[in-house]
Amino acid sequence: MEKWKMYMDIYQMKQQGFKIRRIARKLGVSRTTVYKYLEKSPEEIAEWMASTQKRKRKLDQYELLIHTWLSEHPDLSGAQVHDWLKERYPNVTVGESTVRGYVKEMREKYNIPKEIYPRSYEAVPELPMGQQAQVDFGQTKQKTANGQTKKLYVICFVLSHSRYKYAEWLDRPFTTKDVMRAHENAFAYFGGAPIEIVYDQDALIVVSENGGDLILTEEFQKYHIQRKFQLYVCRKSDPESKGKVENSVKFIKQNFAKNRVYRHIDQWNEQSMSWLERTGNGKVHNTTKKKPAEVFSVEKRHLKPITKKITISPLDLSIARTVRKDNTVLHESNRYSVPLGTYNKQKEVYVFVTDAQTLQIRETKAGPIIAEHKICEKKGELIQETQHKRDRSKGIPAYMVTVSKNFTDERKAMAFLKNIQTHFPRYIRDQLKIILKAIQDVPFQTRDEALKECINRNFYSATEFKDMVTYIEKQRCAVETTVGEIKQRSNELPTTYESMKPKVRELDVYLEILEGAPK
Known part of the structure; x- marks a missing residue:
């Protein structure tokens, strides 16, 4: 109906002798819009309005999202809505003017007026490049x-x-x-x-x-x-x-x-x-x-070239930084490593820049240095110390040797661990950790027996080994408890028998018996 009313107003003003510029200014539209309406007959306008009502627009799929934004933030501009759409949906191909028009229609449709805080400025002459x-x-x-x-x-x-x-x-x-x-x-x-x-x-x-x-x-x-x-x-x-x-x-x-x-x-x-x-x-x-x-x-x-970056004194300027999940600290768009295990959800460290263009990372402002790196002038780089990385080529074999030494037969234990590595190549470090924890306070006899049972039953998993150790330990504890109870019972006599003494016979009676039958 608004488009039809616009058409009628333009048509009537044209019939009254108004010029195109005057009509556009009076109705608050562009001259292109006025020309577009005047080129169409009433029948063509009716058909065009019907086609626009049936046509699905690109932004219709984002209508609920945009309505939510406008409802929560009435002062949101069309340009900002366009930027938010591009941030969330990088492949969106809608122009900014289209988004502005769509936002304007939604404000009218859902009665969401825009809050405006005007401020005026004075124009300044343009300056030459690099000035x-x-x-x-x-x-x-x-x-x-x-x-x-x-x-x-x-x-x-x-x-x-x-x-x-x-x-x-x-x-x-x-x-x-x-x-x-x-x-x-x-x-x-x-x-x-x-x-x-x-x-x-x-x-x-x-x-x-x-x-x-x-x-x-x-x-x-x-x-x-x-x-x-x-x-x-x-x-x-x-x-x-x-x-x-x-x-x-x-x-x-x-x-x-x-x-x-x-x-x-x-x-x-x-x-x-x-x-x-x-x-x-x-x-x-x-x-x-x-x-x-x-x-x-x-x-x-x-621009004047900058040959050397001026460094701010380190101890006077400490910057608090959060340790990221990958055990790195972000500084000037680069990631600098810290030792493995430093990450904690609430962990903050302090970053200092020295005169020698190095980055020092400390747990506290006056605490010891936990990491030190040469500052990288590039952006988006990962600067990582070798000692901060996990040596996967040497670490696992050494770890397996350490675990195998906790068994009597180290060769058999190593073969068992290699089988586990075959079944769980990505989690072998975690598997070895579980095994070490399972045998921490267990006697060698239980360890060896659990190893033997797992090999006989083809149990090549740290969890199954742990369960086997637990089962054997329970059985051993049950047997020790039973034997202990028997010994305790054998040593305990009723008090009624403590005062009793066996009957003592004369020696002649035994001699008479031993001499044999009467003649």
């Missing part, structure tokens, strides 16, 4: 998996020409050393540094403006001297001076962070990097009408 980057901070409050709220902090870098972005998150407020480390990470991500960097008057960087003579914090002043880039600080209450990064922070908060569930800071940063590649730098920018990643491929050649 400037802008830096700003942001904060968000995220829902956790258990329903609580977690405050997160983000620092964002954006190259002014290409709008190419980098973002780094922390679950605590930034320190000056964090800011310096984020600069180094951003330069590594960009593959170079711009000539000029624009900042807000943040206390981590600037102590005082002092009438144009900037007074920087002591630590950042040293860093600024080392990197030798031009520094520009905006005036107070002047966000338009760095409007590009202001918009970028807003984009990150509204498109990536809003309504996303927080679990851990490492995972959050991983998701943020994926979002940057997928949407933040991979989506067409509304102002430049180009993808930042494509423009950056040209701009990066104009």
Whole structure:
């Protein structure tokens, strides 16, 4: 009915002499839409409306999911819905404009108005390639998996020409050393540094403006001297001076962070990097009408090369990290190994970066070093020490020799263990562990008897061996109990017989008997 009403309004306004531009402005549609309606007759409009009602759209299969998102988060934008769909269904081939239109229809259909918080900015002239980057901070409050709220902090870098972005998150407020480390990470991500960097008057960087003579914090002043880039600080209450990064922070908060569930800071940063590649730098920018990643491929050649990464002092900057299930620790998008068995669901370790470009991992801030690695400049790499890996070529044979020494006949025991390895090649280590545990407090006689019975019965399994040991031990204990009871009973005489004495006869009686029968 809405399409039919639109057609009638356009038709009547055209009959009244309105121009196409005026009709489009009056009805709030594009001129293309007006032309499309005017080209059709009433019969054709009726047929077209009937066909659209029967036609199944690509997004219909996601209608329930999108409705759930909009119901839970009324301020969700069509662009964010498009990004969430691509994140969950990478093979989806629907354009962003199609998703926006579909979301608009769903809002009208289910009466879900969008919450809007407007903010205005002033345009800033475009700058040449490699000239400037802008830096700003942001904060968000995220829902956790258990329903609580977690405050997160983000620092964002954006190259002014290409709008190419980098973002780094922390679950605590930034320190000056964090800011310096984020600069180094951003330069590594960009593959170079711009000539000029624009900042807000943040206390981590600037102590005082002092009438144009900037007074920087002591630590950042040293860093600024080392990197030798031009520094520009905006005036107070002047966000338009760095409007590009202001918009970028807003984009990150509204498109990536809003309504996303927080679990851990490492995972959050991983998701943020994926979002940057997928949407933040991979989506067409509304102002430049180009993808930042494509423009950056040209701009990066104009950045100043970074020959050596500046290392932040290790003991002043410790980073808490969670040990992952594969006994690794994530640091700057790389995985560094820790000794096997370090993983625990609640286990946290502390990471330090030394001046020698090595990564030290400690159980506590002042505790012993449990792992030390040379820092890798690449991304997505696994850095693993040989001693942190399980030596599968030597470990199993040595383990089998150790187990076989717990039997009288080591050769027979080794043959038995090799048969188990044949039946359970993937779980031989676990099988040997079960056998060792089963014979831990068992005498050699029971071990040997259990081994003999398992071989005779073709029982080549650690579980069956364990059951056999348990059975033999029970039988042995039962026999010992029975023998003990018999001995105890034989030694125990009733008290009524203790005072009794046998009758004593005279010796003549026995002599008379022994002399034989009477003559």
